[in-house]
Amino acid sequence: MTADLVLDVQGLAVEYGTDRPARAVDDISFRLHRGEILGVAGESGSGKSTLMTAVSRLDRPPARVVSGSVRYHPRDGAPVDLLSAPPGQLRELRWDRLAVVFQSAMTALNPVMRVGAQFVDVLRTHQRMNRKEAWKRAAELLELVGIPGDRARNYPHEFSGGMRQRAAIALALACDPEIIVMDEPTTAVDVVMQRQILAQLQELQARFGFAIVFITHDLALLVELADRIMIMYSGRVVETGTASALYRAPQHPYTLGLRDSSPTLRGPRREVRAIGGSAPDLWDLPAGCAFHPRCPQRTAGCDTTRPPLLVRDGHGTACLLAQPAAARPATTPNGTEEGA
Amino acid sequence: MGGVTLSPAVPEAAARSRTSRSAVRQIWGSVLLKRIVFYLVAAWAAATLNFLLPRMMPGDPASAILLKMSELGPVTPDRVQLVHRLFGGAASEPLWRQYFSYLGGLLHGDFGLSLAFYPTPVSTVVRSGFLWSVLLLGVSTVIAFVVGTALGALAGRRPGGWLDSVISPLSIFVHALPYFWAALILVYVFAFRLDWFPLSGGAGPDLAPGFDPAFISSAITHAMLPAATIVLTSISGWLIHMRNMMASVVNEDYVLLARAKGLSETRVTTAYAARNAVLPSISSFAVSIGLVVGGSLLTEMVFNYPGLGSLLNQAILNLDYPLMQALFLVISMTVLVANFVMDCLYVLLDPRTREAAS
């Protein structure tokens, strides 16, 4: 199994600000295997986008990685910690091995450059192609996602929203990467376009075999797409497991709420319910389990004890309810991000 | 990209018609045509303002001019008529007729006689200073824009970096220096104290203007300090503007993506960040160039540089309204042309403007 490992994130923590820092990502670990689709779900403010920028080392002040490692495992050779890699090495790995697709392709493409030219510069940098080859390849890549190759000469504003999003995906494929991190790549397009893009994405993934970290707030979508899913709440992982297990039998009340708050396309009909309340303020997190003020199943201890992520048979849950009574600590381990 | 097969996968891709080359040219044409019309209207507005101002002002500029002319020499009836056409005063004709004969006169470049250089026609006087000013202003503005924008891009790339914390406060102060005072200080230090450059003038007095090395090198030495003044004081405006735009553009997704693409830092900064950040500088050129032109006129006065600014100074001292009026028009037209050039540059740099017009 470890031979297939491509990305190994351990104990990653990201803070905002310095005087009174807020942890947007707190002690997150996960492994990504070759050809795997890992879904990361959570509400806005859960830290999932911060996680993505930290993993791809695109974080910028006031965000700051305070601990952890992000190891990339190449097919041959020693693993590289992306967080401590020197700029030159990082630049070489970028896009060639790890590509990203942003939430809004509307803003992710340079408005004053032809779409093709934005493929050409990356191809010329990493694949050492000459200009002519690169333009030809750009056209081919666009065709992969169903955009006529001659549209490479257009500017982004001449593309529709769906085309731009697909172009961004094609761009991510340019150097045949091993990992693509996608941050809500289908949020900005309508539902029909979303289905189209996802179908296309699965097809491309089957063909090229890259691994995907797919970040979204839409759990229902992940269930259909991902192999494994990680649920985030207030910067921490609250539940992780295979897509089917997690959807069939969620163990964390938050996952349950998330599941029941969106209708499914397949499966039995059930009532759609919203989770009451809203995501907590990172500068003022509740003590104990961060979800307890909104939790319908909270019991004694939830407001004082922060449950650790307990993994059994590949399924992890961070909830007192899911833990054997003996494992419950009596008091809070000194929490770092409680409100001052 | 001929020869590639169209993918049938997505309907809207094919539905959007491709823009052919001739269509692109048409769009270009219509954007620029709109601007040309605008500048023609602006030119007409400046001329009309010139017509209305002396007629609206208290006092009677026309009689003041005629009085002064009579002191300088005999005044023929057609000269009297010309003064009335330009400045009003005689109520013999209805205003609209005065207006049309005024506009007609302008088209022939007829601005009357200068009082400061009596009886030289105003058009001759203006022509003598025009090239000096345009060269000085043009060269200094290009230098200031290019250098200021480049420095601003460097400072704004890392807000709070060492370069930013040195350059930004410094340029706020330099930006606040009045042109004429900066000119005085430069004269004092470099011409008067150090004697590196001539105190004033446009070229050595014993040299006849022409394309010979002696004249050109003398003209360049004389232009150094005025140009330095204009560059020094206008550079910081471009710098601050670019710095702020850059500081906000470096956080755009497309710059982040460029960095994620593993492109070189230079490529990310120039092709992605600076290329977008410079657009507002160009579109706000009109506001900035007005200030630079004003400043360079004052600078010329300090250096007694033989351009439009010094002529304006002469006109003010001698209450030479005909010259002043003509200078205002000529300066305005020059600024309009400069703005039009920048508009063309903008259309060239921002593909979205081409689309918007179609």
Next chain:
Amino acid sequence: MTRRLPIRVPANRKVRFGLLIFLVLVLVAAFGPLFVSHVLGQSPTRLHAGGALESPSGKHWLGTTSSGQDVLAQLVAGTRTSLLVGLVGGAIATALAVLLGVLSGYSTGRSGAALTAFVNIFLVIPGLPLLILVASYTRGRGGWVTVAVIIGLTSWAGGARAKRAQTLSLRNRDFVAAAGYSGESRARILFLEVMPHLAPVIASTFLFSVVGSIAAEAGLDFIGAGHASTVSWGTMLYWVQSQGALQSGAWWWFLPPGLCIALVGTAAGLVNFGVDELADPRLRTRRATGPAARPRRTGGLTPEKAR
């Protein structure tokens, strides 16, 4: 929370420093002349109060001019003139900028297009030459007030453009549209929904109009097109130039007025720079501090940013 109230709660160091400079200048303009005449016993206009071109001394803190006038007394009197011209000119320019900018941004159809064209035309006609032209027709009649009025009337275009852009973006916001659907009158929407959101931009425009007016007045006086008998920073520099103070090395005479003008501009630049940073956290030079600086994805956060 200090966000959105940059003027009232200057948490930013640059803003505070800039405002402090303004405060000092206002105090000098208000009480300086009294101090000069009663404590130092000097007058800005008295000739031969001392010898010609005396360097700074206990009696003449900033030395004397070539006609033996006290430079400090002139500088203080000039501060008052310059600030008055700045305030009057700035107020007129800002009022025109708000009126024309908001109307041209808010009106639709022909009248909107016509107003926009009007603003844009004034934007491309260079201000200083126009100012000089008008000022020389008035030939100093009416003293500094006339000068201030002319400055105000010729320098509103830049501010109007900023207002127009802001109004345009506000017009398309949901809350303005909602007010429209709920049947409020256009004037009511304009004053109650749109105007309050323009307050920071108006403040910034006023600041720059004041500084611009001060600089314009100085330039006008310097070339002798202003009001020659008023003591201002500009007329001081006019005499500096015509009396050859540079050649005499009388730094106490030619440095202070120019530095004062630069100081005003620097103060405005600092305030604007700081306000920009407060309005748009991405411009911030220092690391964010505290909850006010909470990072967030900014969609169209900063209507305050225009100048």
